[in-house]
Amino acid sequence: MTEYQAQHRLYRKSRLVTMVIPSKETIWMDDITIPINLEPYLSQPNPALALYRNPDTRDLVIDFFIDLTGSEEVALTTLYYSDRYHIPALVSFSLAYVESRFLPEAVNANPGSYDRGVFQLNNLSFPHLRPDDFFNIDVNVFHGIRHLDWCVSVTDSMEEALAVYNAGLYRVKNGQTPESTQRYVRLIMNFRSVLAREFSRFMSRRGSEVVFRTGE
Template sequence: MIPEMTNMNRALGRIDEILQRCVPWMEKRASGTQRFVDVLDEAVKKAGTPAERSIDGLRRLAGRCAEDYNIDEELIRAVIQVESGWNPEAVSAKGARGLMQLMPGTADMLGVEDPFDPEQNIEGGVKYLSGLTDKYNGDIEKALAAYNAGPNRVDAGRIPEAASRYVRNVMALYRRYREED
């Protein structure tokens, strides 16, 4: 075999290894093969453009989700600010992930496959907060406490001080954002 072809075969083999380990979310085409450039294109699409990951792009996304679930955009912006500071890669000490800091079990319940994907995370978080707002008959403070500490604690009347502080912080930002707009 020609030495250049041997090196090429090694490089292609290594690319296949990388694809199998690093891109499990990609399904192989029906033929069982996939071109490396196609995988890169898909990875770029999944990551989103820099504009979509900008604060303005994330705010537009939050606004769209807020409208879809009939909840104030300013409230969603306040929750995201307090939860993650608009960092899509944020992970809390307790394991909450993404912009709206979804716990793994909550993300699963909401159908969020990738909590670090801003669109999935914000949509899941807004859907959850909207459901909690409905559950507590429009009482935003109770919904926020349940979002932070869990509905079982709120229902049992055991809201931790950290959750009360969280509610105060979100509500202060929410009021400020409403005054700005």
């Protein structure tokens, strides 16, 4: 037996000495579609990322967020950095919705500064970014989600982290959270609840389309 045969075509002899049976790795089958039970995923605290991390359901998650945002680039980039920084995807997309309605060109003028892009990065908070960087989807989403990750690391809840994202750490930690920021947090969390229901409905309806690739 050659080295190639030894590594790639292992055989087991049956009781009939004239018959050889290929190992399981050499048996080929068509891809098959099997309904998948999504409940264990949907009941997790972070269902969107759990399903995104599963190769069998990733494309469905991507489809949902592309439909939501109207932009493949915004959806894919936000999922990527949410996964990288372990931020619940439903929170990331809810934040982006409240901040900009997912519009990369969104601009909000403040007294003395500007908020720009999908995650409405402020030019005073991110002084190292060039003007064009704020409208670059990858750059904007990266800095927005990384900043939210920092906010999570210095607070005790997601609601408090979102307040810090909007009003800054000093005011939140010193009991000076503006009423506008409190409304802002409520808007995000309310949208997140609605989004979670819609995501569950979508995945439950489309779960039967999952393809298990048995031929690979």
